[in-house]
Amino acid sequence: MAELTQKATVLSVTDLTPHVRQVVVLPHMQKILFWPGQWVSLKLPVGLNPPLNRAYSMAAPGTTSGELILVLDRVTGGLGSGFLFQLKPGDDVLLSGPYGNFILSEPVKEQELLLVARYTGLIPIRCILKQLYAQRQTGAVLLIAVAPAEDELLFHRELLTLAVTNPGFRYLPLVAADGEQQAVDLVLSMLRPLIDNGPKVLPMLCGTKAFVRPLRAYFVNAGYDRKEVKTETYD
Template sequence: MPEKWFTGVVTKIVEETYNTKRFWIRVPDRSSFDFKPGQFVTLDLPIHEKMNKRWRSYSIASHPNGTNEIELVIVLLEGGPGSTYLCTQVTEGTELTMRGPLGVFTLPEVLEKDLFFICTGTGIAPFRSMTHHLHNHGIAHPNIYLISGSRYEKDLLYKEEMMKLHAEMPGFQYIPTLSREDWSGRKGYVHAVYEELLADKRPANFFLCGWKAMIDEAKQKIVAMGYDRHDIHLELYG
Protein backbone atom coordinates (compact mmCIF):
# COMPACT_ATOMS: atom_id res chain seq x y z
CA MET A 1 0.00 0.00 0.00
CA PRO A 2 1.41 3.42 -0.93
CA GLU A 3 1.70 5.82 1.98
CA LYS A 4 -1.19 8.26 2.28
CA TRP A 5 -0.63 11.99 2.20
CA PHE A 6 -1.71 13.98 5.23
CA THR A 7 -1.52 17.54 6.51
CA GLY A 8 1.14 18.86 8.86
CA VAL A 9 1.05 22.29 10.49
CA VAL A 10 4.24 24.26 11.13
CA THR A 11 4.16 25.20 14.82
CA LYS A 12 7.62 26.74 15.27
CA ILE A 13 10.60 27.89 13.18
CA VAL A 14 14.05 28.64 14.58
CA GLU A 15 17.00 30.06 12.65
CA GLU A 16 19.74 27.65 13.63
CA THR A 17 22.55 29.14 11.53
CA TYR A 18 22.87 31.84 8.87
CA ASN A 19 21.51 29.42 6.23
CA THR A 20 19.71 26.68 8.18
CA LYS A 21 16.30 26.59 9.84
CA ARG A 22 14.64 24.14 12.21
CA PHE A 23 10.96 23.43 11.59
CA TRP A 24 8.58 21.84 14.08
CA ILE A 25 5.59 20.23 12.34
CA ARG A 26 2.51 18.87 14.10
CA VAL A 27 0.20 16.27 12.54
CA PRO A 28 -3.26 17.15 13.94
CA ASP A 29 -4.94 13.96 12.64
CA ARG A 30 -2.63 11.70 14.66
CA SER A 31 -2.44 11.48 18.42
CA SER A 32 1.21 10.45 18.04
CA PHE A 33 3.56 10.40 15.07
CA ASP A 34 5.38 7.09 15.40
CA PHE A 35 8.60 6.48 13.51
CA LYS A 36 11.94 4.74 13.84
CA PRO A 37 14.98 6.96 14.40
CA GLY A 38 16.62 7.50 11.01
CA GLN A 39 13.42 7.59 8.96
CA PHE A 40 12.30 10.53 6.81
CA VAL A 41 9.17 12.29 5.61
CA THR A 42 8.38 13.48 2.10
CA LEU A 43 6.81 16.91 1.56
CA ASP A 44 4.69 17.82 -1.47
CA LEU A 45 5.57 21.49 -2.00
CA PRO A 46 3.81 23.97 -4.34
CA ILE A 47 6.93 24.54 -6.46
CA HIS A 48 6.14 22.74 -9.74
CA GLU A 49 3.23 21.53 -11.86
CA LYS A 50 4.60 17.99 -12.13
CA MET A 51 3.97 15.98 -9.00
CA ASN A 52 7.35 14.23 -8.74
CA LYS A 53 9.16 17.56 -9.11
CA ARG A 54 7.36 18.90 -6.05
CA TRP A 55 8.52 16.18 -3.67
CA ARG A 56 11.34 16.75 -1.20
CA SER A 57 12.41 14.28 1.48
CA TYR A 58 13.98 15.22 4.81
CA SER A 59 15.26 13.06 7.66
CA ILE A 60 13.42 13.52 10.94
CA ALA A 61 15.82 15.31 13.30
CA SER A 62 13.81 14.72 16.47
CA HIS A 63 13.53 11.43 18.34
CA PRO A 64 10.28 9.49 18.84
CA ASN A 65 8.68 10.97 21.96
CA GLY A 66 5.04 9.90 21.79
CA THR A 67 3.79 13.28 20.54
CA ASN A 68 2.38 14.17 17.11
CA GLU A 69 5.14 16.72 16.43
CA ILE A 70 8.44 16.20 14.61
CA GLU A 71 11.41 18.41 13.81
CA LEU A 72 13.14 18.88 10.45
CA VAL A 73 16.36 20.82 9.85
CA ILE A 74 16.69 22.36 6.39
CA VAL A 75 19.55 24.22 4.74
CA LEU A 76 18.80 26.90 2.16
CA LEU A 77 20.36 25.69 -1.09
CA GLU A 78 21.17 28.33 -3.65
CA GLY A 79 18.83 27.75 -6.58
CA GLY A 80 17.01 24.96 -4.75
CA PRO A 81 13.25 25.53 -5.21
CA GLY A 82 12.27 23.24 -2.32
CA SER A 83 14.50 24.73 0.35
CA THR A 84 13.90 28.26 -0.98
CA TYR A 85 10.14 27.80 -0.56
CA LEU A 86 10.51 26.35 2.94
CA CYS A 87 13.03 28.92 4.16
CA THR A 88 11.44 32.04 2.61
CA GLN A 89 7.68 31.35 2.26
CA VAL A 90 6.73 29.06 5.14
CA THR A 91 5.73 30.63 8.46
CA GLU A 92 4.28 29.35 11.71
CA GLY A 93 0.77 28.11 10.90
CA THR A 94 1.60 27.09 7.31
CA GLU A 95 0.06 23.76 6.32
CA LEU A 96 2.27 21.25 4.51
CA THR A 97 1.22 18.14 2.59
CA MET A 98 3.39 15.25 3.66
CA ARG A 99 3.69 11.49 3.96
CA GLY A 100 5.72 9.09 6.02
CA PRO A 101 7.52 7.94 7.97
CA LEU A 102 9.55 6.25 5.24
CA GLY A 103 12.92 4.59 4.85
CA VAL A 104 15.04 1.77 6.24
CA PHE A 105 18.03 3.90 7.33
CA THR A 106 17.55 2.71 10.89
CA LEU A 107 19.58 1.16 13.69
CA PRO A 108 20.37 -2.58 13.53
CA GLU A 109 18.07 -4.81 15.59
CA VAL A 110 21.11 -6.10 17.47
CA LEU A 111 23.75 -3.55 18.44
CA GLU A 112 26.99 -5.53 18.52
CA LYS A 113 29.52 -3.74 16.32
CA ASP A 114 30.83 -0.24 16.94
CA LEU A 115 28.73 2.36 15.12
CA PHE A 116 30.27 5.03 12.93
CA PHE A 117 27.82 7.84 12.13
CA ILE A 118 29.50 9.84 9.35
CA CYS A 119 27.77 12.96 8.06
CA THR A 120 28.07 16.37 6.47
CA GLY A 121 25.78 19.36 7.05
CA THR A 122 22.13 18.54 7.74
CA GLY A 123 23.06 14.86 7.40
CA ILE A 124 23.41 14.94 11.19
CA ALA A 125 19.58 14.85 11.50
CA PRO A 126 19.02 11.05 11.59
CA PHE A 127 22.00 10.55 13.90
CA ARG A 128 20.66 13.12 16.34
CA SER A 129 17.42 11.15 16.39
CA MET A 130 19.18 7.80 16.88
CA THR A 131 21.53 9.02 19.61
CA HIS A 132 18.83 10.68 21.70
CA HIS A 133 16.66 7.58 21.34
CA LEU A 134 19.41 5.29 22.65
CA HIS A 135 20.26 7.70 25.47
CA ASN A 136 16.68 8.40 26.57
CA HIS A 137 15.75 4.73 26.74
CA GLY A 138 19.00 3.54 28.31
CA ILE A 139 19.53 1.09 25.43
CA ALA A 140 22.83 -0.79 25.71
CA HIS A 141 25.02 0.02 22.75
CA PRO A 142 28.61 -0.42 21.54
CA ASN A 143 30.90 2.56 20.98
CA ILE A 144 29.30 5.25 18.81
CA TYR A 145 31.40 7.77 16.88
CA LEU A 146 29.51 10.72 15.38
CA ILE A 147 31.88 12.28 12.85
CA SER A 148 30.28 15.49 11.59
CA GLY A 149 31.98 17.34 8.76
CA SER A 150 31.49 21.01 7.86
CA ARG A 151 33.52 23.74 6.22
CA TYR A 152 33.36 26.23 9.09
CA GLU A 153 32.42 26.13 12.76
CA LYS A 154 29.37 28.33 12.04
CA ASP A 155 28.04 25.49 9.85
CA LEU A 156 28.00 22.88 12.63
CA LEU A 157 24.45 21.93 13.60
CA TYR A 158 23.43 20.94 17.14
CA LYS A 159 27.05 21.38 18.30
CA GLU A 160 26.36 22.27 21.95
CA GLU A 161 23.72 19.58 22.20
CA MET A 162 26.07 16.92 20.83
CA MET A 163 28.89 18.04 23.14
CA LYS A 164 26.49 17.64 26.08
CA LEU A 165 25.63 14.11 24.95
CA HIS A 166 29.35 13.41 24.52
CA ALA A 167 29.84 14.35 28.18
CA GLU A 168 26.78 12.50 29.53
CA MET A 169 26.54 9.37 27.41
CA PRO A 170 29.12 6.62 28.01
CA GLY A 171 30.52 5.20 24.78
CA PHE A 172 29.38 8.14 22.63
CA GLN A 173 31.96 10.38 20.96
CA TYR A 174 31.11 13.50 19.00
CA ILE A 175 33.91 14.47 16.60
CA PRO A 176 33.17 17.66 14.64
CA THR A 177 35.62 18.11 11.78
CA LEU A 178 36.21 21.31 9.80
CA SER A 179 37.73 21.40 6.32
CA ARG A 180 38.20 25.16 5.84
CA GLU A 181 38.80 26.65 9.27
CA ASP A 182 41.71 26.59 11.68
CA TRP A 183 40.32 25.74 15.11
CA SER A 184 41.05 23.72 18.22
CA GLY A 185 39.15 20.62 17.02
CA ARG A 186 39.72 18.18 14.17
CA LYS A 187 40.76 19.68 10.86
CA GLY A 188 40.39 18.22 7.38
CA TYR A 189 37.81 15.76 6.11
CA VAL A 190 35.77 13.12 7.91
CA HIS A 191 37.56 10.25 6.16
CA ALA A 192 40.86 10.65 8.02
CA VAL A 193 38.99 10.43 11.34
CA TYR A 194 37.41 7.02 10.86
CA GLU A 195 40.51 5.67 9.11
CA GLU A 196 42.55 6.55 12.23
CA LEU A 197 39.99 5.20 14.68
CA LEU A 198 39.78 1.93 12.74
CA ALA A 199 43.48 1.29 12.34
CA ASP A 200 42.82 -1.91 14.35
CA LYS A 201 40.20 -3.04 11.76
CA ARG A 202 37.71 -4.00 14.48
CA PRO A 203 34.15 -4.92 13.45
CA ALA A 204 32.06 -1.85 12.67
CA ASN A 205 28.79 -0.68 11.16
CA PHE A 206 28.88 2.47 9.05
CA PHE A 207 26.00 4.89 8.59
CA LEU A 208 26.61 7.64 6.01
CA CYS A 209 24.36 10.65 5.53
CA GLY A 210 25.08 13.82 3.59
CA TRP A 211 26.31 14.94 0.22
CA LYS A 212 26.89 12.42 -2.57
CA ALA A 213 30.59 13.23 -2.98
CA MET A 214 31.30 12.47 0.69
CA ILE A 215 29.28 9.25 0.59
CA ASP A 216 30.92 8.00 -2.63
CA GLU A 217 34.39 8.62 -1.22
CA ALA A 218 33.52 7.04 2.14
CA LYS A 219 32.14 3.89 0.49
CA GLN A 220 35.36 3.46 -1.50
CA LYS A 221 37.60 4.06 1.51
CA ILE A 222 35.66 1.78 3.85
CA VAL A 223 35.69 -1.10 1.37
CA ALA A 224 39.40 -0.46 0.73
CA MET A 225 39.96 -0.84 4.50
CA GLY A 226 38.64 -4.38 4.21
CA TYR A 227 35.03 -3.92 5.35
CA ASP A 228 32.11 -5.58 3.62
CA ARG A 229 29.76 -3.32 1.68
CA HIS A 230 26.91 -4.82 3.74
CA ASP A 231 28.41 -3.02 6.74
CA ILE A 232 27.66 0.30 5.00
CA HIS A 233 24.23 1.97 5.21
CA LEU A 234 23.54 5.28 3.51
CA GLU A 235 21.09 8.12 3.09
CA LEU A 236 21.86 10.47 0.21
CA TYR A 237 21.24 14.24 0.20
CA GLY A 238 21.15 16.23 -3.01
Protein backbone atom coordinates in the same frame (compact mmCIF):
# COMPACT_ATOMS: atom_id res chain seq x y z
CA MET B 1 0.15 0.11 0.61
CA ALA B 2 0.79 3.77 -0.25
CA GLU B 3 1.37 6.02 2.73
CA LEU B 4 -1.37 8.54 3.55
CA THR B 5 -0.77 12.06 2.25
CA GLN B 6 -2.03 14.54 4.82
CA LYS B 7 -1.82 18.17 5.82
CA ALA B 8 0.47 19.22 8.63
CA THR B 9 0.48 22.60 10.33
CA VAL B 10 3.70 24.46 11.07
CA LEU B 11 3.90 24.94 14.84
CA SER B 12 7.20 26.76 15.06
CA VAL B 13 10.16 27.94 13.04
CA THR B 14 13.56 28.40 14.71
CA ASP B 15 16.94 29.30 13.25
CA LEU B 16 19.60 26.89 14.57
CA THR B 17 22.58 28.37 12.70
CA PRO B 18 22.93 31.19 10.12
CA HIS B 19 21.86 28.77 7.34
CA VAL B 20 19.92 26.00 9.05
CA ARG B 21 16.34 26.16 10.28
CA GLN B 22 14.17 23.89 12.41
CA VAL B 23 10.52 23.58 11.38
CA VAL B 24 8.14 21.73 13.71
CA VAL B 25 4.99 20.40 12.05
CA LEU B 26 1.94 18.59 13.38
CA PRO B 27 0.18 16.15 10.99
CA HIS B 28 -3.62 16.63 11.00
CA MET B 29 -5.16 13.24 10.33
CA GLN B 30 -2.87 10.51 11.56
CA LYS B 31 0.17 10.31 13.79
CA ILE B 32 3.31 9.32 11.87
CA LEU B 33 5.05 6.49 13.71
CA PHE B 34 8.67 6.20 12.61
CA TRP B 35 12.05 4.73 13.38
CA PRO B 36 14.86 7.19 14.09
CA GLY B 37 16.69 7.70 10.78
CA GLN B 38 13.51 7.73 8.66
CA TRP B 39 12.12 10.65 6.65
CA VAL B 40 8.89 12.18 5.38
CA SER B 41 8.12 13.34 1.84
CA LEU B 42 6.89 16.93 1.59
CA LYS B 43 4.74 17.78 -1.42
CA LEU B 44 5.49 21.42 -2.14
CA PRO B 45 3.37 23.76 -4.31
CA VAL B 46 6.32 25.01 -6.37
CA GLY B 47 8.14 24.23 -9.62
CA LEU B 48 6.98 23.70 -13.19
CA ASN B 49 5.04 20.56 -12.36
CA PRO B 50 3.86 20.73 -8.72
CA PRO B 51 3.87 19.11 -6.27
CA LEU B 52 7.62 19.06 -5.87
CA ASN B 53 8.50 16.09 -3.63
CA ARG B 54 11.34 16.66 -1.19
CA ALA B 55 12.51 14.34 1.60
CA TYR B 56 13.29 15.55 5.14
CA SER B 57 14.52 13.35 7.96
CA MET B 58 13.07 13.54 11.44
CA ALA B 59 15.57 15.27 13.72
CA ALA B 60 14.14 13.86 16.95
CA PRO B 61 12.28 10.69 17.96
CA GLY B 62 8.47 10.66 17.94
CA THR B 63 6.45 12.12 20.79
CA THR B 64 3.01 11.30 22.17
CA SER B 65 1.65 14.56 20.73
CA GLY B 66 2.80 13.54 17.24
CA GLU B 67 4.73 16.61 16.09
CA LEU B 68 7.66 16.10 13.71
CA ILE B 69 10.89 18.04 14.07
CA LEU B 70 12.44 18.77 10.68
CA VAL B 71 15.72 20.60 10.15
CA LEU B 72 16.96 21.89 6.82
CA ASP B 73 19.54 24.10 5.21
CA ARG B 74 18.77 26.56 2.44
CA VAL B 75 20.37 25.09 -0.67
CA THR B 76 21.59 27.78 -3.08
CA GLY B 77 19.02 28.11 -5.87
CA GLY B 78 16.98 25.30 -4.27
CA LEU B 79 13.27 25.42 -5.07
CA GLY B 80 12.06 23.23 -2.22
CA SER B 81 14.26 24.56 0.57
CA GLY B 82 13.61 28.13 -0.65
CA PHE B 83 9.86 27.51 -0.26
CA LEU B 84 10.27 25.87 3.15
CA PHE B 85 12.33 28.81 4.43
CA GLN B 86 9.31 31.07 3.83
CA LEU B 87 6.97 29.03 6.04
CA LYS B 88 5.66 30.58 9.25
CA PRO B 89 3.67 29.18 12.18
CA GLY B 90 0.07 28.41 11.15
CA ASP B 91 0.95 27.55 7.53
CA ASP B 92 0.05 24.09 6.20
CA VAL B 93 2.21 21.67 4.19
CA LEU B 94 1.34 18.33 2.62
CA LEU B 95 3.38 15.31 3.58
CA SER B 96 3.46 11.52 3.63
CA GLY B 97 5.60 8.89 5.29
CA PRO B 98 7.53 7.57 7.06
CA TYR B 99 10.04 6.10 4.60
CA GLY B 100 13.61 4.84 4.60
CA ASN B 101 16.02 2.18 5.81
CA PHE B 102 18.73 4.33 7.37
CA ILE B 103 17.93 2.89 10.77
CA LEU B 104 19.69 0.91 13.47
CA SER B 105 18.33 -2.59 13.09
CA GLU B 106 20.19 -4.14 16.00
CA PRO B 107 21.19 -2.93 19.47
CA VAL B 108 24.76 -1.63 19.65
CA LYS B 109 26.77 -4.00 21.81
CA GLU B 110 30.08 -5.48 20.76
CA GLN B 111 30.87 -3.41 17.67
CA GLU B 112 31.51 0.32 17.88
CA LEU B 113 28.90 2.38 16.06
CA LEU B 114 30.66 4.80 13.72
CA LEU B 115 28.46 7.67 12.60
CA VAL B 116 29.76 10.03 9.93
CA ALA B 117 27.80 13.03 8.70
CA ARG B 118 28.36 16.10 6.63
CA TYR B 119 26.27 19.14 7.54
CA THR B 120 22.51 18.35 7.46
CA GLY B 121 23.45 14.68 7.03
CA LEU B 122 23.62 14.87 10.82
CA ILE B 123 19.83 15.18 11.12
CA PRO B 124 18.84 11.46 11.01
CA ILE B 125 21.96 10.57 13.02
CA ARG B 126 21.00 13.06 15.74
CA CYS B 127 17.58 11.39 15.88
CA ILE B 128 19.21 7.96 16.25
CA LEU B 129 21.53 9.28 18.99
CA LYS B 130 18.66 10.85 20.93
CA GLN B 131 16.83 7.54 20.90
CA LEU B 132 19.94 5.54 21.87
CA TYR B 133 20.75 7.72 24.86
CA ALA B 134 17.11 7.95 25.96
CA GLN B 135 17.38 4.14 26.18
CA ARG B 136 20.63 4.46 28.18
CA GLN B 137 22.91 3.15 25.46
CA THR B 138 26.20 1.98 26.96
CA GLY B 139 28.14 0.67 23.94
CA ALA B 140 30.85 2.62 22.14
CA VAL B 141 29.74 5.27 19.65
CA LEU B 142 31.94 7.62 17.62
CA LEU B 143 30.35 10.53 15.77
CA ILE B 144 32.35 12.46 13.16
CA ALA B 145 30.37 15.53 12.08
CA VAL B 146 31.72 17.85 9.38
CA ALA B 147 30.31 21.36 8.86
CA PRO B 148 31.14 23.99 6.23
CA ALA B 149 31.91 26.59 8.95
CA GLU B 150 32.37 26.63 12.71
CA ASP B 151 29.04 28.42 13.29
CA GLU B 152 27.32 25.80 11.10
CA LEU B 153 28.19 22.87 13.41
CA LEU B 154 24.71 21.51 14.09
CA PHE B 155 23.60 20.55 17.63
CA HIS B 156 27.16 21.27 18.73
CA ARG B 157 26.48 22.09 22.40
CA GLU B 158 24.04 19.21 22.73
CA LEU B 159 26.59 16.75 21.33
CA LEU B 160 29.38 18.10 23.55
CA THR B 161 27.11 17.59 26.56
CA LEU B 162 26.28 14.08 25.41
CA ALA B 163 30.00 13.28 25.18
CA VAL B 164 30.66 14.64 28.67
CA THR B 165 27.77 12.75 30.24
CA ASN B 166 28.19 9.43 28.38
CA PRO B 167 31.65 7.84 28.62
CA GLY B 168 30.93 5.55 25.63
CA PHE B 169 30.17 8.45 23.28
CA ARG B 170 32.94 10.26 21.42
CA TYR B 171 32.18 13.36 19.36
CA LEU B 172 34.59 14.65 16.75
CA PRO B 173 33.41 17.91 15.13
CA LEU B 174 35.32 19.03 12.02
CA VAL B 175 35.14 22.08 9.75
CA ALA B 176 35.75 21.78 6.00
CA ALA B 177 35.09 25.13 4.34
CA ASP B 178 36.26 24.04 0.89
CA GLY B 179 33.57 21.53 -0.01
CA GLU B 180 33.01 17.80 -0.11
CA GLN B 181 36.48 16.69 -1.22
CA GLN B 182 38.11 18.45 1.71
CA ALA B 183 35.48 16.94 4.02
CA VAL B 184 36.19 13.43 2.67
CA ASP B 185 39.97 13.91 3.04
CA LEU B 186 39.59 15.12 6.63
CA VAL B 187 37.31 12.23 7.59
CA LEU B 188 39.61 9.68 5.96
CA SER B 189 42.61 11.05 7.85
CA MET B 190 40.66 10.41 11.08
CA LEU B 191 39.32 7.02 10.02
CA ARG B 192 42.45 5.34 8.64
CA PRO B 193 44.20 4.76 11.98
CA LEU B 194 40.94 3.46 13.47
CA ILE B 195 39.77 1.22 10.66
CA ASP B 196 43.02 -0.07 9.17
CA ASN B 197 44.26 -1.52 12.47
CA GLY B 198 41.16 -1.87 14.61
CA PRO B 199 38.23 -4.29 14.93
CA LYS B 200 35.24 -3.98 12.62
CA VAL B 201 32.79 -1.15 13.37
CA LEU B 202 29.17 -0.52 12.33
CA PRO B 203 29.43 2.40 9.87
CA MET B 204 26.51 4.75 9.08
CA LEU B 205 27.25 7.55 6.63
CA CYS B 206 25.00 10.45 5.62
CA GLY B 207 25.42 13.50 3.38
CA THR B 208 25.65 14.28 -0.32
CA LYS B 209 26.80 11.60 -2.80
CA ALA B 210 30.16 13.34 -3.24
CA PHE B 211 30.76 12.86 0.47
CA VAL B 212 29.20 9.45 1.13
CA ARG B 213 30.39 7.48 -1.92
CA PRO B 214 34.17 7.83 -1.43
CA LEU B 215 33.78 6.97 2.25
CA ARG B 216 31.72 3.89 1.47
CA ALA B 217 34.34 2.89 -1.13
CA TYR B 218 37.00 3.21 1.55
CA PHE B 219 35.14 0.80 3.84
CA VAL B 220 34.55 -1.68 1.00
CA ASN B 221 38.28 -1.57 0.11
CA ALA B 222 39.04 -2.17 3.79
CA GLY B 223 37.11 -5.48 3.60
CA TYR B 224 33.56 -4.47 4.55
CA ASP B 225 30.61 -5.90 2.65
CA ARG B 226 28.58 -3.10 0.97
CA LYS B 227 25.58 -4.11 3.10
CA GLU B 228 27.60 -3.58 6.28
CA VAL B 229 27.95 0.12 5.43
CA LYS B 230 24.64 1.93 5.89
CA THR B 231 24.31 5.08 3.84
CA GLU B 232 21.82 7.84 3.13
CA THR B 233 22.42 10.41 0.39
CA TYR B 234 20.67 13.76 0.28
CA ASP B 235 21.05 14.89 -3.34
